[in-house]
Amino acid sequence: MFRRIKPIEHREEVDFPIDLRKLGYFINSQDQLRQIEKPSEGFDYHVHRVERVNERRREAVDECIRRILEPRFVEEGLTKQYLPQGSDPATDPCVPILVSNDLDDVEKVLVIIGNTYDDLGVWSVREMEGPGINHGSMISTIRSAKKEKFGFLILNCGQNVYSPEIGRVVTYRTWKAATKASPHLDEVKNRVVGHENVQKHIESVLDEYKGRLVGKDVKKKKKIYFLTYGWGCWGLVKYMNVNFAEWKPSVEALIAAESTHTAADVTSSDLCHFLTTRARAYIVHSDPPGTFIPDRRFVCQTFSTAQIFSETIIPNSWRDVMLPWFKRVEEDPEGCNPVMLVDWESVERLKEGWGGYTGSKKHKDEDNPDKWAFDDDEEDGNGEDYDHEAKLKEGGEAFGQEGLEEMVDLRDAEQADRANRALQENERPITVISDGLKEMGVVSGALRI
Incomplete structure (x- = not known):
């Protein structure tokens, strides 16, 4: 059982004038809203104990x-x-x-x-x-x-x-x-x-x-x-x-x-x-x-x-x-979103959880899909610098093959749709850092576009 000790106080509404100066504000020369008494400060909401x-x-x-x-x-x-x-x-x-x-x-x-x-x-x-x-x-x-x-x-x-x-x-x-x-x-x-x-x-x-x-x-x-x-x-x-x-x-x-x-x-x-x-x-x-x-x-x-x-x-x-x-x-309406290299093996491993995955290890065997790890000093199987541009020009024919799906051309509706479905099958990481971007298969040169 509860007993009301003090009656509810019914306050009348407080009316404020629609005038910035009367409200204590002005617009300075930089077009900013500022307090008259504190010109370096903006709007202050909490000025009264009654909300x-x-x-x-x-x-x-x-x-x-x-x-x-x-x-x-x-x-x-x-x-x-x-x-x-x-x-x-x-x-x-x-x-x-x-x-x-x-x-x-x-x-x-x-x-x-x-x-x-x-x-x-x-x-x-x-x-x-x-x-x-x-x-x-x-x-x-x-x-x-x-x-x-x-x-x-x-x-x-x-x-x-x-x-x-x-x-x-x-x-x-x-x-x-x-x-x-x-x-x-x-x-x-x-x-x-x-x-x-x-x-x-x-x-x-x-x-x-x-x-x-x-x-x-x-x-x-x-x-x-x-x-x-x-x-x-x-x-x-x-x-x-x-x-x-x-x-x-x-x-x-x-x-x-x-x-x-x-x-x-x-x-x-x-x-x-x-x-x-x-x-x-x-x-x-x-x-x-x-x-x-x-x-x-x-x-x-x-x-x-x-x-x-x-x-x-x-x-x-x-x-x-x-x-x-x-x-x-x-x-360039058909090329405004970039062609992106995607390491689909890494994407698949997202299913295993981000916490325990430390990244792909590169091998010299050119048949090993890990050769597509996105390191700045990436080399091909012969020890030469790998030419991404040349690979892009091949048209992404490897899309759909088992293992590494090498490229996704977002200008191609079928490839884009497959890429979207593949990504949706995996869990999204809670936090994203640069290593995470690499493991999602985004080539470092495409991060800032």
Whole structure:
């Protein structure tokens, strides 16, 4: 039996002004969010012992940031469009997206699909404290992509809760902070038809703009590139798994940052081949940006980013790693993912467990598959330096033979599919180091690509 000693204290909500200076913040000359009293420090969430007060104060700061970003998107030539079509944002439940004004005239379109908890046009609020607001938002991404003649279609997976009190769709965090501490989410009143979740939102937007991107009435044939993050990529993969035939002639490449999709989501053979040859996943990993990581989850090749937060992957990898790869796809779409040497004997031994495996030992017998161990001083059976380039030109005829499968040309659909199946039969190591990369059969020269 329990007895209440002190009655529950019912506190009134604390309201905060939508004004950065009144909230104790300002934007410095480097475009960074800073405290007025401590100009060297960024946003501080824990300023009050009551969590609800901190929550509402953070929401006030976030709203200030949204109002700062809105005119910046306009300056970059993007316009808010509301779905479903014909909706009045002043009265109707609808979802805004950003569309470049020249969408119908450009030849290349970058379709950006973010995660499910960010505001429209935002990658990371954390990055707005430094390097700056443009860096943490999609402004920097847009500016660098515009130099490569991209147009834009930016989806809005995060703002999926309609709030009658606020009068617009917002993120769940905003809705919770702006209404009450423990609100009830009504799946009818608080949702927008056709945009109830990330998968339906992506389906609705792409179906709506399909005619302007891949339809017969398109002014110019377009090349479409997808830049996705988290659950946004999952929703895109689910959509493309069913509709890839319509998009296949126009889709050039896909980048997935810390995606939640897996090989189990891909049943279309065409989509599987596309992911293998023209898609890349970038994940939270300590290795230098662009280092190949043997990860079988995403069907596509996987690379490290040297990031510890998933939300910072795209802001910090876009300009130097991701955009250059998109340019590589444009220059050589059939060879943008490399031909890789794979030591399949080592891959098979993954079944025995990584802990007790110390690596292949080289032998002089040229019939011994261990001669393909990836050492910098590798020699052929006659004591001469082994010529990998010459072997690559042979076309990978050894694929399918018993023992060592010498090469996998990822531009060949059949070989790529076999390689993917073979990798999926083995356990993924918990940690990956340089020796592990060698034992997965990746030639050292292909690690940084």
